[in-house]
Amino acid sequence: VEIKQYLQEPKCKMANFKKDMAFYQRALDHFTMKRDGLRSTIQQHCALLSLMRALSNEILLSIFLFCLPVRHNSTMDVNEPPMVLGLVCSRWHIIAYNSPSLWVSLH
Numbered sequence: 529v530e531i532k533q534y535l536q537e538p539k540c541k542m543a544n545f546k547k548d549m550a551f552y553q554r555a556l557d558h559f560t561m562k563r564d565g566l567r568s569t570i571q572q573h574c575a576l577l578s579l580m581r582a583l584s585n586e587i588l589l590s591i592f593l594f595c596l597p598v599r600h601n602s603t604m605d606v607n608e609p610p611m612v613l614g615l616v617c618s619r620w621h622i623i624a625y626n627s628p629s630l631w632v633s634l635h
Contacts, residue, residue: 588620589623589627589629592623592624592630593629595610596609596610596630601633602630602633609630610631
């Protein structure tokens with residue numbers, strides 16, 4: 529009888545641990561799913577960056593030319609093309625600022 533009484537407390541603790549472990553396992557599963565979603569988002573965006581890096585300077589310049597306004601001349605506003613294009617990254621800065629065709633009609 530004494531051994532049965534002695535085992536009641538450890539058995540109760542064991543049951544509580546099992547409940548706690550199940551709770552924390554669900555939380556871990558939830559965070560694992562969120563982490564995997566973020567990992568997927570990061571991988572997709574990194575893939576986009578890789579595609580942009582693969583474009584030649586000539587193709588980027590062609591894209592930049594399509595960014596220029598058509599109804600008015602470009603302005604020296606840092607929030608508009610061609611100025612804003614040079615703020616994206618160092619490569620774009622070099623392409624934009626070394627391409628006279630982007631700068632022929634400024635106000």
